[in-house]
Amino acid sequence: QKEVEQDPGPLSVPEGAIVSLNCTYSNSAFQYFMWYRQYSRKGPELLMYTYSSGNKEDGRFTAQVDKSSKYISLFIRDSQPSDSATYLCAVLTGGGNKLTFGTGTQLKVEL
Amino acid sequence: KAGVTQTPRYLIKTRGQQVTLSCSPISGHRSVSWYQQTPGQGLQFLFEYFSETQRNKGNFPGRFSGRQFSNSRSEMNVSTLELGDSALYLCASSRPGQGAGETQYFGPGTRLLVL
Numbered sequence: 001q002k003e004v005e006q007d008p009g010p011l012s013v014p015e016g017a018i019v020s021l022n023c024t025y026s027n028s029a030f031q032y033f034m035w036y037r038q039y040s041r042k043g044p045e046l047l048m049y050t051y052s053s054g055n056k057e058d059g060r061f062t063a064q065v066d067k068s069s070k071y072i073s074l075f076i077r078d079s080q081p082s083d084s085a086t087y088l089c090a091v092l093t094g095g096g097n098k099l100t101f102g103t104g105t106q107l108k109v110e111l
Numbered sequence: 112k113a114g115v116t117q118t119p120r121y122l123i124k125t126r127g128q129q130v131t132l133s134c135s136p137i138s139g140h141r142s143v144s145w146y147q148q149t150p151g152q153g154l155q156f157l158f159e160y161f162s163e164t165q166r167n168k169g170n171f172p173g174r175f176s177g178r179q180f181s182n183s184r185s186e187m188n189v190s191t192l193e194l195g196d197s198a199l200y201l202c203a204s205s206r207p208g209q210g211a212g213e214t215q216y217f218g219p220g221t222r223l224l225v226l
Contacts, residue, residue: 036217043115043201043217044154088154096166097144097205097215101154 001026004091006102015111019076023089023102026070032092033065034099035074037085044088048074079109113138115204115218123224129190132221136183136204142166143185144215145177148199157200160185189223197225 006023013019021035031052036044048063050056050072056063062075072089086104093100116135124130136143144167145157156169160179177187183204189196199222203215 043203043219046214046216049214090154096159096161097142097203098156098159098167098169099144099146099154099215100156101146103153 003027003093003100004089004102006089007105008103009086009106010108011105012108012110013079015079015081015109017079017109019074019079019083019107019109021074021076021087021089021105021107023072024070025072025091027093028067028070030091030093033063033072034090034092035061035063035072036088036090036101038088038104039085047087079107081109081111084108115202115216117200117202117218117221119221120219121222121224123226124192125226126192126194128192129188130192130223131186131188132200132202132223134185134187134202134204134218136185136202137206137216140204140206140216141183142205142215143179143183144203144205145185145187146201146203147171148201148220149197154201157187192225194225197223199223 033050035048038044053065053067060077064073088104089102090099142161144159148154159167163179174190179185199220201220203217205215
């Protein structure tokens with residue numbers, strides 16, 4: 001079983017839609033969860049960072065961690081064409097800064 | 112504040128050659144991590160350096176190595192290149208003192224093509 005699994009894409013939604021992106025992880029000991037956004041030909045950009053469980057909101061973005069089901073989610077409200085990118089969930093799985101990433105979900109927001 | 116910079120941005124090598132990639136972290140950041148990104152395997156952790164010491168290592172063969180200098184700049188080296196080493200190599204830096212899970216900021220990557 002992979003340490004982090006992410007819903008495969010691609011995902012296409014109309015502008016203004018609510019987008020839900022999801023990942024599961026294998027080890028209940030994991031505590032740090034991140035969402036990165038990656039535009040084509042660019043490095044990943046940190047969107048959201050969550051410690052332990054609960055929700056975290058930043059503008060149109062909400063990150064949610066459910067430790068009981070080992071499930072992490074990213075919600076994007078009022079999606080815009082500029083949100084079109086690949087979204088990667090990441091979990092801190094080792095000492096220091098070792099991040100394990102999901103495979104990424106490619107999102108396209110259409111006009 | 113300048114972001115993470117990586118050089119070169121693009122590189123073409125042939126099988127059997129070796130390559131050195133460079134990463135300059137954000138000023139004040141002392142941890143540098145390296146990742147390999149391929150369409151098939153996604154983003155995979157290579158290793159992390161902190162204060163010139165390797166702090167963590169992923170599951171890559173010994174052909175992949177790295178080092179960090181006293182100014183926190185880091186290099187990674189791949190020897191005896193294989194076709195499968197073609198990938199985007201990403202470097203990420205983070206500031207110390209935040210405990211585990213320090214926020215990592217990625218550079219634009221070096222795209223390596225092995226022919």
